[in-house]
Amino acid sequence: MTAALSTRGLNKRFGSLIVASDIAISLPRGVRYALIGPNGAGKTTLINLMTGMLKPDGGQIFLGDEDITRLEPQHRVQRGLVRTFQINTLFPDLSALESVTLAICERDGIAPTWWRGLSSYGAATDEAFEILKSLNLVNDCYRPTRELAYGQQRLLEIALGLAAKPSVLLLDEPAAGVPKDESQGLFTAIAGLSRDITILFIEHDMDVVFRFASRIIVMVGGRILLEGTPQEIAEDPRVREVYLGSRHG
Amino acid sequence: MIATTGTALTPHAYLQARSRWGVIEIAFWLATLLPFFLFPNYLSLASQIAITALFALSLDLILGYAGIVSLGHAAFFGLGAYAAGIFSKFVWGEPLSGLVVAAVVAGVVGYATSFIIARFRHLTLIMITLGLGFLVHELANSAHFITGGADGLQGVRIWPIFNYFRFDLYGYTAYSYSLVVLFLTFLVARRLINSPFGLALRGIRENPNRMPAIGASSRAHIRKIYTISATIAGIAGGLLAQTTETVSLGSIDFQRSADVVVMLVLGGVGKLYGGLLGAIIFMVARDQFSGLNPQFWYFPIGVLLVAVVMFLPGGILGGLSRLLAGIRGRRP
Numbered sequence A: 001m002t003a004a005l006s007t008r009g010l011n012k013r014f015g016s017l018i019v020a021s022d023i024a025i026s027l028p029r030g031v032r033y034a035l036i037g038p039n040g041a042g043k044t045t046l047i048n049l050m051t052g053m054l055k056p057d058g059g060q061i062f063l064g065d066e067d068i069t070r071l072e073p074q075h076r077v078q079r080g081l082v083r084t085f086q087i088n089t090l091f092p093d094l095s096a097l098e099s100v101t102l103a104i105c106e107r108d109g110i111a112p113t114w115w116r117g118l119s120s121y122g123a124a125t126d127e128a129f130e131i132l133k134s135l136n137l138v139n140d141c142y143r144p145t146r147e148l149a150y151g152q153q154r155l156l157e158i159a160l161g162l163a164a165k166p167s168v169l170l171l172d173e174p175a176a177g178v179p180k181d182e183s184q185g186l187f188t189a190i191a192g193l194s195r196d197i198t199i200l201f202i203e204h205d206m207d208v209v210f211r212f213a214s215r216i217i218v219m220v221g222g223r224i225l226l227e228g229t230p231q232e233i234a235e236d237p238r239v240r241e242v243y244l245g246s247r248h249g
Numbered sequence B: 001m002i003a004t005t006g007t008a009l010t011p012h013a014y015l016q017a018r019s020r021w022g023v024i025e026i027a028f029w030l031a032t033l034l035p036f037f038l039f040p041n042y043l044s045l046a047s048q049i050a051i052t053a054l055f056a057l058s059l060d061l062i063l064g065y066a067g068i069v070s071l072g073h074a075a076f077f078g079l080g081a082y083a084a085g086i087f088s089k090f091v092w093g094e095p096l097s098g099l100v101v102a103a104v105v106a107g108v109v110g111y112a113t114s115f116i117i118a119r120f121r122h123l124t125l126i127m128i129t130l131g132l133g134f135l136v137h138e139l140a141n142s143a144h145f146i147t148g149g150a151d152g153l154q155g156v157r158i159w160p161i162f163n164y165f166r167f168d169l170y171g172y173t174a175y176s177y178s179l180v181v182l183f184l185t186f187l188v189a190r191r192l193i194n195s196p197f198g199l200a201l202r203g204i205r206e207n208p209n210r211m212p213a214i215g216a217s218s219r220a221h222i223r224k225i226y227t228i229s230a231t232i233a234g235i236a237g238g239l240l241a242q243t244t245e246t247v248s249l250g251s252i253d254f255q256r257s258a259d260v261v262v263m264l265v266l267g268g269v270g271k272l273y274g275g276l277l278g279a280i281i282f283m284v285a286r287d288q289f290s291g292l293n294p295q296f297w298y299f300p301i302g303v304l305l306v307a308v309v310m311f312l313p314g315g316i317l318g319g320l321s322r323l324l325a326g327i328r329g330r331r332p
């Protein structure tokens, strides 16, 4: 079976800084991957490259069998490759319900319709409401996003990602800035997502990583250091030295 | 406005509440009929206000809903005005077909330029709209043989509407005509902003960076709303040409582009009624103050503009609705 998402020889540099060097990864369908590495390792950059928000200097990206290297970001999303953002990238003045409804309208191709009222598309709103319910956001779903608590905004990031019906979901530090006790709940919600969705999440908290990931990729200085099961990663001396060393040293 | 606590509100009820006609809205449109009874001597002014309001509405669609700041929107107003004027001079004076021609000419040019508009943002975009505005103005100025240049387009003769309602000296027909066109276009705009497309536009305004990540093609949306906005501006220009039976360079110059931004900001951006309210305030103020002193009437407008942007971020309409919400909130 082909991988849900894979890259071949991906390269990217900012001036003299190499942020992606010969990245080759392959995510089998349905797997929960964690992408870890010290600050500035190039994790967010890798997501930007895979989703088309940055153009690689070289290499290829495949979604299933399809070469998507040259597709615009929105066309990758339409094909099921969806991401969330490390720093909230939401619609401050729209309510949560409106935001998720918008994502559904875009997915279903009804967003260009300007001669019919949104209220004629009850199914889209209902679906948005269900997504928000599954993430425990319905109580505040009519309030403008900017009035939501920070933790709720992090959940809305995920809700927007889910609304696009992803086959591959890339979560960039979904719990960034969320207190540790809340982040467990957030990851429980992520763990409960359908097994049809292949998930790659970036996370710094090793407890969370070991609990929720079935496989782990370690990135350092724009390179993949190694990939393996949580146990293999935990036992690898290089990881201890490079990753844990740089965080706690 | 809308109850925001508890889960009693279903998503459907919420959406319907957002697009339902309010009492104040209905009262506003009924009030537009008052000039016929209260100010029969000012119907020409009322007609100009309705036309300007329509122009401001067209700007609100791009500025208020998609976040595209234009300093050259008079280009489309003027194109519509010249198209309607020239059409009446060389083809025939039937007004409704003339208005369609104005709409189509402005819309086609709007569509053509939308490809540039959709590619840029921020200061670059503002400068492009400004430049396009200058360009169209200069074209109208130099095409003297057809536009009359600085002398204005003369010889515009408009037939009675439906071959029956003659354009009279008092502006009775002019105001009726302008008001009907304003209202019908407003209905279209109102439907548009409550549609899925309207939601997408607000998405672009709120965060253009998120849009591709939810699978949206912002550029296609922007091209579409820019074309629609240009078309409406063209209709407004066409109305002015037909109701005044002349077209001057003033219909297409920078002053008009700047004035309409001022009106919209005064009234309140992104509220549909903001442009209408701003147009009323601006035009009435100009009428009153320029009577006192024709040179300095921008002085009070300048003071008002500075005061509004400093103290009323949502414009006068935003201030009013906050006041109203406060009064309602205090009631048990």
Ligand SMILES: Nc1ncnc2c1ncn2[C@@H]1O[C@H](COP(=O)(O)OP(=O)(O)OP(=O)(O)O)[C@@H](O)[C@H]1O
Residues within 6 Å of the ligand: A014, A017, A019, A037, A038, A039, A040, A041, A042, A043, A044, A045, A046, A086
């Ligand atoms: N647009 C850019 N231009 C120049 N340098 C950049 C740009 N984006 C990121 N960088 C640099 O590239 C490196 C990798 O950044 P990236 O955001 O991918 O790291 P990260 O692994 O996500 O780190 P963190 O854990 O802090 O989020 C950093 O040194 C960063 O400063």
Ligand SMILES: [Mg+2]
Residues within 6 Å of the ligand: A043, A044, A045, A086, A172
């Ligand atoms: Mg990062």
